[in-house]
Amino acid sequence: METTSIQVEGTVHTPGAFDFAALAALPEQIADIGRLIPGRQGGGVWLRALLDVVGPLAQATHLTLHASDGSFSASVPLAAVRDRGIVVYRLGDDPLPVAQGGPMRFYITGVEACAVGEVDACANVKCLGVLQVTGGRGVDTRPSTAREPTALHERAGHEHL
Ligand SMILES: Nc1nc2c(c(=O)[nH]1)N[C@H]1C(S)=C(S)[C@@H](COP(=O)(O)O)O[C@H]1N2
């Protein structure tokens, strides 16, 4: 069976792929993300544990997160998410369900609103396929206003106030 994994690539020393087992083997695990992000379920790992493995190069400024089907991307300043980003990959012993954005999903702690700047809830990319470290801002398909009635928002199934 094919193993689902996240590719971490771009402006880094050592690009790599992380599947469930590789993510579970990293330090800085979060047993229950509900303690950090109220109302959300699952277990994950701090983004910085992945970054420490791949080693962003000096010119890296942004982290560009791509959904595995290529339908959605968000590019956020690396410095702003380095200590706030989480990759959620499990619900108990199983992969995070697709209905919750799995099998791997990004979350930024302390961010609840949409379209409030470079770091917002729209950057909580679901069905994560690639984490691309970039020098300069990368591809970003996030809605630019909270009320923008785009298909992306409808697909997110999320109320934009
Ligand atoms: N793959 C993917 N991830 C996505 C989106 C999307 O359309 N596709 N929408 C984003 C937006 S605009 C928001 S506000 C949040 C909503 O997440 P929620 O439905 O878990 O609240 O998911 C983000 N992640």
Ligand SMILES: [Mo]
């Ligand atoms: Mo959003």
